[in-house]
Amino acid sequence: MAVMTPNAQDWARYENRIASASDVELAEIEQELFGRKNGVLTLALKELSSLDGDARSAKAKELNIQKKTLAEAITTKKSDLLSSTDGAFDVTMSLPEAERGHLHLIPEFIREVEEVFGRMGFDVFRSAEIEDEEYNFDLLNFPKDHAARDAQDVFFIKSDAPADNKLLLRAHTSPGQIRYMQSNKPPFRAIFPGKVFRKDADATHSPMFHQFEGLMIGKDISLANMKGVMITAIKELISHDAEFRCRTGYFPFTEPSMEMDMRWQGDDDSSREGKWMEIVGCGMTHPNVLRNCGINPDEWQGFAFGFGVERMIMIKHQIPDLRSLFQGDRRFLKQF
Numbered sequence: 360m361a362v363m364t365p366n367a368q369d370w371a372r373y374e375n376r377i378a379s380a381s382d383v384e385l386a387e388i389e390q391e392l393f394g395r396k397n398g399v400l401t402l403a404l405k406e407l408s409s410l411d412g413d414a415r416s417a418k419a420k421e422l423n424i425q426k427k428t429l430a431e432a433i434t435t436k437k438s439d440l441l442s443s444t445d446g447a448f449d450v451t452m453s454l455p456e457a458e459r460g461h462l463h464l465i466p467e468f469i470r471e472v473e474e475v476f477g478r479m480g481f482d483v484f485r486s487a488e489i490e491d492e493e494y495n496f497d498l499l500n501f502p503k504d505h506a507a508r509d510a511q512d513v514f515f516i517k518s519d520a521p522a523d524n525k526l527l528l529r530a531h532t533s534p535g536q537i538r539y540m541q542s543n544k545p546p547f548r549a550i551f552p553g554k555v556f557r558k559d560a561d562a563t564h565s566p567m568f569h570q571f572e573g574l575m576i577g578k579d580i581s582l583a584n585m586k587g588v589m590i591t592a593i594k595e596l597i598s599h600d601a602e603f604r605c606r607t608g609y610f611p612f613t614e615p616s617m618e619m620d621m622r623w624q625g626d627d628d629s630s631r632e633g634k635w636m637e638i639v640g641c642g643m644t645h646p647n648v649l650r651n652c653g654i655n656p657d658e659w660q661g662f663a664f665g666f667g668v669e670r671m672i673m674i675k676h677q678i679p680d681l682r683s684l685f686q687g688d689r690r691f692l693k694q695f
Contacts, residue, residue, distance in 0.1 A: 365399060370425050377432045382440050389433050400426050464672050464684060464695055465569055468596070469552050472571050472668075475595045479588065481573065482549040486535035488556075489516065492524050494534035498651040499612040514556050514566075528556035531665060532572045533612060539574065540652035545659045546577040552668075565681055569668035576644065576654065576661035582615070585641060585662035589619065592666075597621070597675045604635065613642025613663055621674050636674065639666045 365373075376388055392400050403422055407415050461467070473483050496508055506512065507530065514528040535551040552571040560566055575584065586605075593601050601621060608618035620635040641664035646656035669681045676695060678684070683691055 365403070370429070373429055374432055377429070377436050380436060382437075385433065385436055385440070392429055400429070461695075463692065464676070465668060468668055468672050468675075469569065469571065471596060472550065472552060472592075472666075475592055476550045476573065479591065480548055481575075482539075482547070484535055484539045484549045484551050485553055486532070486538050486551070488529055488554055489526055490529045490534045491520060491526050494537055495527060495529055495531075497524075498537045498648070499533050500645050500647045500651070501611045505611065512558055514558070530557050531555050532570050533663075533665070536572060536574050536663060537648075537652055540576070540649075540654060545654060545661075548575040549573070565669065565685065567685075568681075570665050571668060572663065572665040574644070574661065574663045576649075576659050578659065580661040582617075582643060582662065585643075585664065589639065589641065589664060593621070597671060601674075603638075608640060608642070610640055610642060612645050612648050613640075614645045616640065616642035621671075623674060623677070636670055637667075638670045638674070639664050641665070 373388065373392065377385065380388055390398070392398050394401060400422065404419075404426075407419055407422070410418055462470070477483070492508070495513075496505065501507060513530045516526040516528065518526045520526045532551040532553045532555060535553070536549075539547075539549055539551070550571050550573045553569065554567055555570050556567050557564075558566060573588070575588065590603075593603060603619055603621045606618045606620065608616045610616045617640075618637055619639045619641065621638050623634050623636065641662065644661050644663050649656040649659060669684055672678065672684065673681055
């Protein structure tokens with residue numbers, strides 16, 4: 360289909376539109392005239408190939424004159440708009456603060472964890488999020504009939520693995536402790552950050568959450584050493600005024616075992632001020648776990664602990680519902 364080339368009156372209308380255009384309108388007119396695919400002048404120039412001899416030359420001359428005239432008019436108008444005093448920039452005006460991105464609360468907190476424990480001489484060790492029952496349970500001294508192995512508690516994965524050693528999404532980062540002890544000789548100390556998976560979901564639980572576990576093995580490591588490390592970490596990561604308490608507990612992989620709670624901080628009622636939340640399970644590494652890793656418990660001993668990352672963040676920032684950390688709401692995230 361042939362393109363209708365504008366006549367002299369049409370070109371004059373374009374010149375008038377350019378003369379009275381705003382900066383936004385000027386950009387639209389420029390695209391309308393010179394657009395690479397559908398610009399009026401672009402299409403008119405393409406139509407020259409359908410003309411013969413003298414007609415083509417005459418039309419080409421006319422279009423080139425109009426192209427030059429309109430391009431110069433646009434350039435002049437741009438210059439006028441830039442030099443216009445009507446919308447001059449006030450150098451005394453306060454500009455809005457430029458937005459800057461930042462890490463999400465969870466990786467930011469884990470980075471702080473690694474820095475704090477690094478100062479205390481701890482290695483950082485990461486392991487796979489898919490494990491088998493041997494590393495997630497057996498080598499950690501879980502009995503075969505332990506309730507934690509129930510399909511209602513962990514996420515098993517369909518695979519060709521043996522029925523007595525099924526694959527699963529790890530329920531804790533403790534398999535990393537086993538792998539670290541199998542490949543390193545004591546004395547050593549390390550932390551094990553990462554995602555873990557359990558079938559829990561409410562204001563203080565999530566099917567996917569983050570832990571950082573710790574391990575310290577030596578000749579004469581005691582509960583006193585464990586308490587000192589954990590108190591130092593809590594004060595550095597949460598607050599030097601943090602309140603916490605210890606209770607006896609039970610875990611198959613530690614003996615004796617303890618649990619530590621921390622008091623909610625803040626004055627806002629919605630922050631649950633005055634209530635306690637469990638943030639860590641800990642204890643002396645069970646002799647059977649050491650044996651399973653080729654370490655003689657008569658020669659070496661130590662402690663292990665596991666902190667819940669999201670729970671510590673909730674207390675630090677007075678966040679009443681853990682699920683807020685995973686909803687991706689920028690209004691919430693921009694507060695921190």
